[in-house]
């Protein structure tokens with residue numbers, strides 16, 4: 035560009051799509067610090083999601099149910115395949131496993147209170163079970179993780195279900211991380227590690243590898259708990275058909291499938307954004323595996339990763355899921371990323387809605403922290419009430435949609451109720467592109 | 480003494496009987512035939528002898544009980560043990576004592592790879608040799624090896640103490656030889672005696688964490 039005089043038309047400065055400001059800032063940050071970026075939350079990039087699906091609603095060929103007159107049931111039973119005491123939930127929206135350590139004690143208590151008031155379950159996480167969450171959760175799922183931090187048989191026997199965590203959608207194939215600044219005395223003691231050190235959670239289970247071992251591990255857990263409680267297997271979405279089939283073969287009662295938008299407390303950004311497949315893409319293959327094995331509905335499928343509202347719940351269920359789990363949305367309901375803390379987010383170099391330093395321990399909302407002063411900002415009773423309200427609203431929304439599609443139970447939603455807005459979503463969800471009867475890969479075309 | 484025929488009466492009946500709080504404190508299990516999950520989740524001061532070899536996870540998550548195996552054991556013996564004692568007369572397969580929080584595990588033969596992986600307070604005494612990657616990410620407790628250790632002993636070790644009498648094929652990342660102080664000799668003597676091992680504390684070398692990988696540092700990233 036040669037500058038002549040002021041009236042000569044000029045090219046405008048053009049930012050590179052490839053080397054965007056965000057990309058360049060990350061290069062400079064990496065160059066300065068020598069460490070990859072670690073953050074919380076799930077994939078932030080746009081991927082095909084439930085927003086790319088629409089419900090068709092009733093028409094001449096189908097009639098709807100009356101909104102305030104005709105019932106639309108929402109209950110779900112998880113784990114009846116082998117467990118003598120399956121989990122009975124009033125609503126098909128559960129609270130996903132989030133560790134004490136990542137979250138404060140009051141935040142865990144609030145999750146328990148909110149979930150119990152809404153008639154659903156909550157889940158422990160890496161680091162073990164706290165008395166607060168056991169006390170405040172009517173139904174508590176105990177995670178059995180590769181790190182086995184805080185794992186003990188007394189807590190195992192107190193659990194209403196056991197979830198063997200193979201992976202998470204945010205980081206399939208990756209272990210956990212809890213940075214030193216969040217290791218308080220209590221967290222350190224629960225995990226049997228020195229205070230203040232970075233705690234790496236293993237990415238593989240220490241005493242089994244592969245589906246044949248998993249079957250024996252499940253047998254051991256059942257023998258220890260007397261075949262009473264359901265055993266879930268949680269996997270990050272990568273090869274959903276085979277992972278589901280292998281979990282079923284290994285004897286799982288419930289398969290939990292977590293897509294790449296699923297949150298994490300602390301993972302490398304490069305991992306979150308580049309490993310795993312979208313939630314939308316994993317449901318049909320997982321359901322297909324269950325159907326091929328003749329256990330769809332007998333082994334329940336719980337879907338998570340980016341579930342935000344009743345429409346997402348209804349769409350996941352229409353594609354064949356039995357229930358969903360929420361992490362990030364539950365934290366937001368408690369008060370995470372609330373604009374009322376904007377001044378403090380600004381001081382941390384971020385803004386409400388974008389705050390994702392959940393690993394750092396200085397969460398203005400007092401949720402992802404072990405700092406007593408910050409944690410005290412969250413009133414567990416009030417936050418629990420907000421979570422309950424939010425769960426109720428999601429349920430009402432899902433019911434509204436189900437009635438419009440003519441169903442008297444959420445689990446009667448079906449793929450035929452859906453169409454897709456984009457080719458990608460049509461291909462992944464295997465439902466027709468809106469206004470057509472075609473989706474990519476449909477047999478016969 | 481109550482005898483239980485595993486082959487005839489099945490695994491569920493066995494573990495249910497061992498979990499039931501009864502006056503029976505001594506059990507003998509016959510015909511184990513390599514079955515998995517034998518005597519798991521016990522939580523009473525009872526004495527169980529297994530007459531033969533077992534499969535995976537024998538005495539898993541043990542609390543209080545003493546379990547003696549008159550044979551060899553498959554992978555994950557005494558995994559996540561909390562307390563009590565597990566004694567194996569023969570050899571042990573992989574992951575012996577994995578993630579154990581407490582109690583004593585004695586292996587009179589050899590133990591395979593990953594012995595004491597992620598151990599969190601358990602004491603393990605192996606009369607023979609141990610395989611590679613033993614005490615990987617071991618957090619707390621003591622591993623005593625009267626024979627030799629395989630490759631990468633104590634890789635990414637935290638605060639567990641390792642004592643080896645014979646040779647160590649190689650040390651894992653952040654595991655180093657350490658000075659044997661009187662308190663270590665005393666601890667070792669007690670464990671050797673409890674485990675019935677015919678060895679002298681002075682013959683052992685102590686290994687532990689250099690603690691260089693405790694907080695991430697770009698200059699040590701090649702070790703991860």
Ligand SMILES: Cc1cc2nc3c(=O)[nH]c(=O)nc-3n(C[C@H](O)[C@H](O)[C@H](O)COP(=O)(O)O)c2cc1C
Nearest residue numbers: 130131132133159160296297299339340360361362
């Ligand atoms: C703060 C936080 C902590 C988490 N900790 C765990 C954990 O300990 N174990 C686990 O399996 N998943 C963990 N997860 C993942 C959730 O269980 C779940 O898969 C995910 O949050 C679902 O996606 P969503 O956040 O979009 O709802 C965590 C997620 C968050 C946000």
